[in-house]
Amino acid sequence: MDFKLNEEQLMLQDTAARLVRDAYGFEHRERFSQSEHGFSHAFMQQLGDLGLCAVPFAQAHGGYDGTGVENMLIMTELGRGLCLEPYLHSVIFAGGLITQLGSEEQKEALLPQLGSAALQMAVAVDEPQSHYQLHDVQTVAEPVTGGWALNGRKSVVVGGQSAGLILVSARSSHGVRDEKGISLFLLDPHDAGVRRRSFATMDGRMACELYLDNVFxxxxxxxxxxGQALPALRYQQGRCIAAQCAEAVGSMEAACALTLDYLKTRQQFGQPLGKFQVLQHRMVDMRIELDQATSMTLLAACVADQTDSDVRSRTLAAAKFIVSRASRFVADQGIQLHGGIGLTWEYMLSHHAKHLLMVARQFGDDDHHLQAYATLMQVTAAS
Known part of the structure; x- marks a missing residue:
């Protein structure tokens, strides 16, 4: 199989890399994280102006018909720069749900705005008790005259603190944990009965708890x-997993580069740390984990937009497992090889380590995806 990028993909990769390199230094990131919404609206607008936000969408809606491979190229560079902007949750997750489920009117109204970065969206599917289970929904949608009344709570809505619209999953019928009866609603966070409590996550990104009190x-x-939203939620979360794996690979590449540079320059006992064979072996172990994660990320990107199937789901679960394991390993070893400086707030590696530990738990940790992979293998064997 030919894994070489074509000319357009190389140009896309170069555009994203140059933008992140020129506009997202460590000092810039620190300043962005202290802003009201925890990221740079100007940088998000640059992503829109350069067409990077429109890449996943159809040409009919102002996009470029991008695939999982194009998403991978962008997300790798955003991960390398530790960019705080909610590109993944707004463009890929919310945009993917609108593309798959939305009416023509909804697509025409929302996708061009997402593609130009005029609108930022978030997706609220997690709840305090759900623990990665998309069908564990206790937020309730009750039919009322002219629409629906929503009541419940959503947890860790990444980008929800600044979103102009939030996609909220709610149970419109059937019982708790039933896979039927889950609906998806477009919610204006400024409507009566909506309350948001914003907070910073471990890796510096912003999220919110979303409280719904009889929201119409x-x-x-x-x-x-x-009542038919669950299959689309699972499918689009799979696309997000593939994109997030790419983001993690970009972050791991940066962490490995920082660690290698430190080993080459830090002197101990009259010679660079990199001269000690045991440290060379640990650096090699980091690169082996990174190479495995990179290969699985490329495979995930190739299957992300395929028709839903057990093979696709199994591949994405395997990729998330491998990348989560590698993320934790690279974060831990990078800190160990740096010593105390690896934990300091003023040094970039500590932020990569925190981000990698966060990535390893978003959209399901390695235990969750290992169990999902095993279950899908059993289904295949039974059939």
């Missing part, structure tokens, strides 16, 4: 068929 949404705000 119109019937036109339902995305897709009532």
């Amino acid at each position: 949404v119109k019937s036109s705000a339902v995305l897709g068929e009532v």
